[in-house]
Amino acid sequence: MKPTFYLLLAFLSFSLNAQKNIHHRWDRMLQEYVDESGQVNYKSWYQNQDNLDAYIKTLSNLPPHESDSKNSKLAYWINAYNALTVQLVLKNYPLESIKDIKDPWEIKCFNTQEKSYTLGEIEHEILRKMEEPRIHFAINCASQSCPNLWNKAFQEKQLEAQLVCVTESFLKDKSKNEIYPTRLKLSRIFLWFGKDFGSKEERLEFIQRYSGVRLSNPKIDYLPYDWSLNK
Known part of the structure; x- marks a missing residue:
């Protein structure tokens, strides 16, 4: 039994290391x-x-x-x-x-x-x-x-810090979103997947938090979506 036990232990250790890396x-x-x-x-x-x-x-x-x-x-x-x-x-x-x-x-x-x-x-x-x-x-x-x-x-x-980084980067990129206190021109991601961000108020709070722009009842429009290859 011992050899079998140690083989199983080695396999589990290998699997955990493989998943880690x-x-x-x-x-x-x-x-x-x-x-x-x-x-x-x-x-x-x-x-x-x-x-x-x-x-x-x-x-x-x-x-x-x-x-x-x-x-x-x-x-x-x-x-x-x-x-x-x-x-x-x-x-x-x-x-x-x-x-x-x-x-x-x-x-x-x-x-x-x-x-x-x-x-x-x-x-x-x-x-x-x-x-x-x-x-x-x-x-x-x-x-x-x-x-x-x-x-x-x-x-x-590192996932939490990474998600903060990519979200802030996307919202602050003026080729993808134009964010001003009273006017938003947003990526269509917020149109297509709006419910994932909650209510309208929750979406605006999300945008304000990650863009760093304080919003004041902004008018919302959506930018055209460029499907050309990211090359």
């Missing part, structure tokens, strides 16, 4: 192919897709456990969504927009032991149901009007 490979790729403004060098990445494919395979083999923390699950699925989006673009490269791909969010692109997922399912059935509205500024749809693809992997221990 699971996103390091993705972090290195982001630093290599994504600049500080979120623009992606798809041309170079297209020439070297092996690391990306290997990372996604690792994710599929190490899905979150029920006992994992909420932040661990969020980091896993945010990183998975972003990596799968890049992989989808590279599989169809060259292209000018993710919308050049037929129904890009409805393609089964990720398998775990339990289920196959589309990008839409990851976003709507997993991430949005975790009731963390800031995920909308962490996931990237490979388009200019999307929140930038951050050039760091999301990590369980």
Whole structure:
């Protein structure tokens, strides 16, 4: 029995370490192919897709456990969504927009032991149901009007600070939102997913908190959405 026990202990230890370090490979790729403004060098990445494919395979083999923390699950699925989006673009490269791909969010692109997922399912059935509205500024749809693809992997221990950073960055980026005390020109993310931010008053409080602009009964409009590739 003892050899079996120690083998099991070693396996569990290996699994825990693998999960702890699971996103390091993705972090290195982001630093290599994504600049500080979120623009992606798809041309170079297209020439070297092996690391990306290997990372996604690792994710599929190490899905979150029920006992994992909420932040661990969020980091896993945010990183998975972003990596799968890049992989989808590279599989169809060259292209000018993710919308050049037929129904890009409805393609089964990720398998775990339990289920196959589309990008839409990851976003709507997993991430949005975790009731963390800031995920909308962490996931990237490979388009200019999307929140930038951050050039760091999301990590369980740093997730709160990371979500604050990407949310503030998105709201303060005047190419994505124009925020003044009495007038808002917002990203359509706030139109499409408005209920994720609560009531109108709660949405305004959210925008005020992360933009740093004190609002006074502002008029609200929405900016056009640029679906051209983030390159």
